[in-house]
Amino acid sequence: MKMKKLERTVKVGRIAIGGGRQIVLIAGPCVVEGREMVLRTAGRIQAIAKKHRIPLVFKSSYKKANRTSGKAFATIGMDEALNILAEVKEEFGIPILTDVHSESEILPAAEVADVLQIPAFLCRQTELLQAAGATGRAVNIKKGQFMAPADMKHQAAKVEMVGNKNVMLTERGTTFGYHNLVVDMRSLVIMRESGYPVILDATHSVQLPGGGADFTSGQPEYIFPIARAGAAVGIDGLFVETHPNPRRALSDAASQLPLDRLEDLVKQILPIDNLVKSRRA
DSSP: OOOOOOOOEEEETTEEEETTOOOEEEEEOSBOOOHHHHHHHHHHHHHHHHHHTOOEEEEOBSOOOOOSSTTSOOOSOHHHHHHHHHHHHHHHOOOEEEEOOSHHHHHHHHTTOSEEEEOGGGTTOHHHHHHHHHTTSEEEEEOOTTOOGGGHHHHHHHHHTTTOOOEEEEEOOEEOSTTOEEOOTHHHHHHHHTTSOEEEETTGGGEETTTTSSSOEEOGGGHHHHHHHHHHHTOSEEEEEEESSGGGOSSOTTTOEEGGGHHHHHHHHHHHHHHHHHHHO
16 A cells, blocks of 8 residues: 655755655654653654654643543643753754644744644644644644544645645544544545645554543554554654653553654664655655
């Protein structure tokens, strides 16, 4: 299964995503838990990316607004978390991706982030999409667990209506019964055919939403096979949440990839990506 060549690209700093180019790694901890952990993790991810010559966008949320339980950790504070992300950007020169949840958050987030990400459950919110697009930043729209892949072109078009064509679409699994998700690899092809670079979120795709009673569980043993399968289809980017010690993570502890396994994942997907894209050229 291969996706037809797409000429459209999205610019994120100096990185071009799409158009048959090499896969881009979007990686980082689920949420900003503190300065030391985030900086240490960013440095390690950058070292891996440089070693294997894979373009990198650093990902972390300044706030997790969608939690299973109201008692779950959400943020250390928006301003403090954004300041930490700004420090990552300055110290390592890495483009930043972070989620936005409301229109009031967009301008402060856009001062730091190169990519504004629309969470899956908010992917149909027209005013949120257009406010993000109006900043001129690249916009990554996660496909809702309830959305058909062909319908995501309408959400991307909402961003384009305000003059911003830097739009990407991300697959993160589709609801499959209760407390389960499934990745339909056809959705990667379908979304790509709508004209936008496509990212595969290999970590949220292994979640079991609400599967831990008052928290989201997961099956991280499937991160590697899902990522390899996505690379074989010909994705433009791989999204991976990674943490030095997932068991102690304050969010998505059951689905983040241990940081010490990230290099192995990169080493597995790059040859697949090279093979697929060399044949597409």
